[in-house]
Amino acid sequence: MGSKLIVFVVLGVASLLLHSSKATDYEVGDSTGWKVPSDSSFYSTWASGKNFTVGDTLKFTFTTGVHDVATVSKSDYDSCNITGQSNVSKNGPTTITLSAPGTLYYICTFSDHCSRGQILSITVDTSSTPSTPSAPSPPGTPPTTPSSSPPPPPSSPPPPSPSASSSLVATLALVFMSIAISFMHYL
Numbered sequence: 001m002g003s004k005l006i007v008f009v010v011l012g013v014a015s016l017l018l019h020s021s022k023a024t025d026y027e028v029g030d031s032t033g034w035k036v037p038s039d040s041s042f043y044s045t046w047a048s049g050k051n052f053t054v055g056d057t058l059k060f061t062f063t064t065g066v067h068d069v070a071t072v073s074k075s076d077y078d079s080c081n082i083t084g085q086s087n088v089s090k091n092g093p094t095t096i097t098l099s100a101p102g103t104l105y106y107i108c109t110f111s112d113h114c115s116r117g118q119i120l121s122i123t124v125d126t127s128s129t130p131s132t133p134s135a136p137s138p139p140g141t142p143p144t145t146p147s148s149s150p151p152p153p154p155s156s157p158p159p160p161s162p163s164a165s166s167s168l169v170a171t172l173a174l175v176f177m178s179i180a181i182s183f184m185h186y187l
């Protein structure tokens with residue numbers, strides 16, 4: 001009985017780990033869900049520190065008829081323009097797949113909910129691999145590096161190797177094996 005339970009727990013953790021290496025399913029606001037927050041910066045706080053990538057999903061949990069989710073332009077987001085919005089999900093919960101990189105803006109179109117902080121903006125990156133930030137150079141200026149300053153020290157951390165996920169699989173396989181072996185000892 002106890003061993004079977006352990007196997008189930010390990011299976012659950014393993015599937016979670018393997019799943020999170022592909023795409024992340026975000027519950028907007030976590031346990032708060034999608035509603036008028038008590039703190040108007042609640043959803044920007046929720047989004048900060050999260051790295052959204054293409055393929056991830058956003059789940060907005062709300063009661064149908066009490067809130068909605070409108071995908072809006074930046075200017076409509078900035079001004080809390082709730083009128084004339086056409087891209088609105090009225091049924092809760094709503095799951096939105098982040099299909100392209102860029103910044104996305106979501107508001108609730110019910111009365112004053114947007115101005116009271118029921119508003120979310122996220123930036124979606126292309127992939128989870130860190131890209132080299134390229135500083136925009138003024139037009140017409142050749143991209144020359146100043147020779148006066150010394151080159152940066154080559155102490156950048158190594159890029160994540162593709163073997164990271166396979167070593168995870170190997171570790172999990174080992175865990176499964178040892179559990180199976182200890183299981184057989186009981187029989």
Ligand SMILES: *[C@@H]1O[C@H](CO)[C@@H](O)[C@H](O)[C@H]1NC(C)=O
Nearest residue numbers: 049050051052128129130131
């Ligand atoms: C998001 O990405 C930044 C920069 O690549 C990194 O420092 C940070 O730890 C990442 N955060 C999460 C939650 O993965």
Ligand SMILES: *[C@@H]1O[C@H](CO)[C@@H](O)[C@H](O)[C@H]1NC(C)=O
Nearest residue numbers: 073076081082083084085086
């Ligand atoms: C509000 O948003 C709608 C849809 O984007 C737009 O047609 C309308 O002009 C906007 N109104 C104002 C005052 O910006």
Ligand SMILES: *[C@@H]1O[C@H](CO)[C@@H](O)[C@H](O)[C@H]1NC(C)=O
Nearest residue numbers: 070071087088096097099104
């Ligand atoms: C409508 O909203 C969805 C979800 O955010 C988005 O993927 C789609 O691009 C939007 N469509 C338009 C026409 O803006």
Ligand SMILES: [Cu+2]
Nearest residue numbers: 067108110113
């Ligand atoms: Cu609302």
